[in-house]
Amino acid sequence: MYSLRSRIYGRTCARWAHSTLAKPKRLRCSQTAATDLTDEALSDLRFLDQDELRSRYDEYARHTSKPHSWPEFKEVVDTAAVAVDPRVRLMYASLTLSSVAQGTQFPVLPxxxxxxxxxxxxxxxxxxxxxxxxxxxxxxxxPPAE
Incomplete structure (x- = not known):
């Protein structure tokens, strides 16, 4: 997986990262160690939906002489994505219910x-x-949420 990451973010990484990431950054790019760039680039890419990620892949493919396939690219990004703990969803639900109740309280209470x-x-x-x-x-x- 690391070698695929370094190949994906290889020579054209500085130009590609500058044009595709939300905030243009000057990133260091080297043939041997692309871990700095990989972590920074993946931190922005892993939260994109399917269509946006596909457009980023198309831009990557335009700037690379030998682009990797879409499934390989998507696998690298999906591997970097962090799954949401199911226990957090219960907390989100209770906070949403509390916010809705408080929001309706102020116009109805008087x-x-x-x-x-x-x-x-x-x-x-x-x-x-x-x-x-x-x-x-x-x-x-x-404590259970932690």
Whole structure:
């Protein structure tokens, strides 16, 4: 895999990386050790969707005399991609639910307080309880997420 990476990011790496990466950078390129460039280039490439990655491959193929095949190129990028831990998705879901609930709380709460004839102190207590609930639930959820 390393030799394929170094061949993909070989001679034309500086020109190709400058034209395809989000921020143009002056990158060091050598025939023997392309690890600096490979890590930097892959850090930007591995989060692209299929169409964007294909356009980057096409540009790479234009700047290379002997381009590698699309499956080889995609395999190198996919190998560098980091998989998302499934436990994080549960945390994302709870944060999304909390954000939606808080977002709907502010326009709805004054109407609810008026219909239930709540005092401003009662309304403040309801608002503060959402922050307290988040504090109580986030503390036990931290260690399993780590």
């Amino acid at each position: 109407l609810l307080a008026r219909s239930l004839e709540l005092s401003p102190a009662d309304l403040g207590l309801v608002t503060a309880s959402t922050a307290a609930a988040r504090l109580v639930t986030n503390a036990p959820a931290g």
